Amino acid sequence: MFTETPFIRKKKRNEVIAKCFFGFMAAAMVIPLFLIVGYIVVQGAPAISWEFLTENPRSGGAKGGIWAAIVGTFYIVFFSLAFSAPIGVLAAVYLNEYATENWFTRIVNLAVVNLAGVPSIVHGLFGVGAFVYFANFNDGKKSIIAAALTLAVMTLPVIIASTKEALSAVPRQFREACWNVGATRWQVIWKIVLPNSISGILTGVILQVSRTAGETAPVMLTGVATYKLLDSTGLFLYHPIKDQCMALSMHLYYIATQANNVPKATPFAIATVLIGVVLIVNAAAIAFRVYLRSRKKW
Amino acid sequence: MTKKIQVENLRTFYGTKEVHHGISFDIEQNEIFAIIGPAQSGKTTLLRAINRTLEFTPGTKMTGTIKVDGEDVQKTRDVYGLRRKIGMVAPLPVGLPLTIYDNVAFAPRSSGINDKGFLDAHVEKCLRQSALWDEVKDRLDSLGTKLSGGQQQRLTIARALSHQPEILCLDEFSIAIDPVTTMRIEDVLKELKKEMTIILVTNLVQQARRLAARTMFLWNGDIIELDRNEVMFSDNTKDKRTYEYVNGIFG
Numbered sequence: 066m067f068t069e070t071p072f073i074r075k076k077k078r079n080e081v082i083a084k085c086f087f088g089f090m091a092a093a094m095v096i097p098l099f100l101i102v103g104y105i106v107v108q109g110a111p112a113i114s115w116e117f118l119t120e121n122p123r124s125g126g127a128k129g130g131i132w133a134a135i136v137g138t139f140y141i142v143f144f145s146l147a148f149s150a151p152i153g154v155l156a157a158v159y160l161n162e163y164a165t166e167n168w169f170t171r172i173v174n175l176a177v178v179n180l181a182g183v184p185s186i187v188h189g190l191f192g193v194g195a196f197v198y199f200a201n202f203n204d205g206k207k208s209i210i211a212a213a214l215t216l217a218v219m220t221l222p223v224i225i226a227s228t229k230e231a232l233s234a235v236p237r238q239f240r241e242a243c244w245n246v247g248a249t250r251w252q253v254i255w256k257i258v259l260p261n262s263i264s265g266i267l268t269g270v271i272l273q274v275s276r277t278a279g280e281t282a283p284v285m286l287t288g289v290a291t292y293k294l295l296d297s298t299g300l301f302l303y304h305p306i307k308d309q310c311m312a313l314s315m316h317l318y319y320i321a322t323q324a325n326n327v328p329k330a331t332p333f334a335i336a337t338v339l340i341g342v343v344l345i346v347n348a349a350a351i352a353f354r355v356y357l358r359s360r361k362k363w
Numbered sequence: 364m365t366k367k368i369q370v371e372n373l374r375t376f377y378g379t380k381e382v383h384h385g386i387s388f389d390i391e392q393n394e395i396f397a398i399i400g401p402a403q404s405g406k407t408t409l410l411r412a413i414n415r416t417l418e419f420t421p422g423t424k425m426t427g428t429i430k431v432d433g434e435d436v437q438k439t440r441d442v443y444g445l446r447r448k449i450g451m452v453a454p455l456p457v458g459l460p461l462t463i464y465d466n467v468a469f470a471p472r473s474s475g476i477n478d479k480g481f482l483d484a485h486v487e488k489c490l491r492q493s494a495l496w497d498e499v500k501d502r503l504d505s506l507g508t509k510l511s512g513g514q515q516q517r518l519t520i521a522r523a524l525s526h527q528p529e530i531l532c533l534d535e536f537s538i539a540i541d542p543v544t545t546m547r548i549e550d551v552l553k554e555l556k557k558e559m560t561i562i563l564v565t566n567l568v569q570q571a572r573r574l575a576a577r578t579m580f581l582w583n584g585d586i587i588e589l590d591r592n593e594v595m596f597s598d599n600t601k602d603k604r605t606y607e608y609v610n611g612i613f614g
Contacts, residue, residue: 165421166421166422238453238455238457239457239459239460240419241416241419241453241457242453242457242459242519242522243459243469243473244416244419244446245414245416245446245451245453245523246446246447246450246451246469246470246473246522246523246525246526247443247444247445247446247447247470247473247474247526248443248469248470248473249443249473252473256461256469256473257459257460257461260460261460362460362461362506362508363458363460363506363508
């Protein structure tokens with residue numbers, strides 16, 4: 066017969082207290098998210114309309130919509146990932162599949178880790194020096210390409226890290242089995258490793274879309290203007306090298322702090338659109354991952 | 364008898380830890396050569412030194428010479444050809460995340476053979492040799508990783524045979540499969556002996572006794588004794604430790 070001694074009773078009580086305490090802390094981290102998103106959406110949703118999304122800003126942003134900023138954000142995200150995704154993925158394949166432990170790989174890994182820790186404003190200043198003045202795409206003026214490259218440098222270490230993780234999730238014994246039958250490293254990478262890690266690689270890249278879309282400081286210095294409309298004739302007509310563009314993040318900063326006579330709801334509406342874009346992209350990444358995981362081969 | 368593999372004064376290292384302390388022996392053509400010995404005695408490392416996959420582990424090093432067909436493996440100009448000459452079966456079954464067919468066709472394809480007619484016949488031959496054909500012939504396009512452990516082990520053997528090796532190395536092939544299948548594969552090995560040289564690393568002393576002509580007792584990176592099975596499994600071993608290990612007194 067089981068009898069409850071005072072010691073066991075105390076143990077049980079402590080167990081309940083500990084579980085509640087840790088559970089409360091876990092729940093607490095959800096609260097800020099709901100408060101932030103809820104507050105912004107409630108304030109901003111009424112101001113969002115078809116016209117707000119598809120019209121260009123007028124009167125210094127006080128009236129009209131945010132179409133130019135939406136398009137500009139897409140431009141920057143697209144060109145930035147066009148640079149960082151291939152370079153990052155290929156570098157990660159080298160580091161994970163080919164490199165052995167030596168001074169070269171140690172330096173590369175050190176660079177990756179430290180690059181990830183550099184504040185974004187410092188990346189912005191670097192971008193000004195390297196891409197606006199030194200590379201000089203646009204006669205020493207800011208340009209979309211300079212902003213995209215700056216963000217690419219910023220996102221590279223994260224893409225390298227996430228790709229490496231996806232690659233190393235493919236068990237080593239698969240590689241060894243292939244080496245044993247006389248396959249080269251490249252044959253193993255192409256036939257076995259990449260097909261089975263592509264879901265993780267793409268998820269890591271897609272998640273950088275939201276980060277790229279949200280950054281303000283680096284693009285403000287290198288390629289984003291407070292007010293730069295699209296060509297009056299068309300929709301997607303920024304010139305990636307000759308033009309600066311608007312961007313949602315920068316527009317939000319400008320409207321919220323610098324512009325005059327702006328309706329109170331407008332900044333919240335911009336923030337809602339920005340959050341919406343990020344959430345849609347992240348949700349797509351998660352759905353994609355779930356789909357590919359259902360087809361996992363081992 | 365021609366010498367298929369000649370090992371001379373082999374020393375191997377993981378970092379600063381020495382695994383083999385200068386061992387020398389020969390393996391003859393078309394013999395089944397068994398290697399027995401307790402864990403950590405360097406059996407697997409020896410196989411990996413022969414087909415030069417040891418170098419995929421960072422920090423490993425070897426000195427001395429290993430010759431396959433008289434050619435020094437350290438100096439060969441075609442390491443992929445060397446590895447194809449040697450079929451390697453690891454202790455734990457590895458089904459590649461490909462279909463059963465592609466698992467077996469992987470090696471021929473990676474050496475440039477894409478002829479469908481040849482591959483079809485070849486896949487069937489290898490799967491028959493490894494006693495797996497009857498169980499999988501109707502689902503060659505299902506995943507190799509979804510087979511049972513014992514089936515995957517036979518798939519691994521089929522893959523090792525798929526590049527038509529002259530030497531077959533089996534590293535404790537039977538630890539993941541049932542006794543009936545083990546006996547079937549042992550019969551296969553007796554057949555294969557006619558066309559290839561077989562190195563059998565095993566923890567089952569009786570398996571070495573059943574199959575091999577000669578057995579080598581490896582212990583802590585040294586050859587304690589290497590002789591014909593009649594001697595190794597008799598009461599007259601040269602080293603007392605061999606007798607004790609074979610009869611389960613130590614090890």
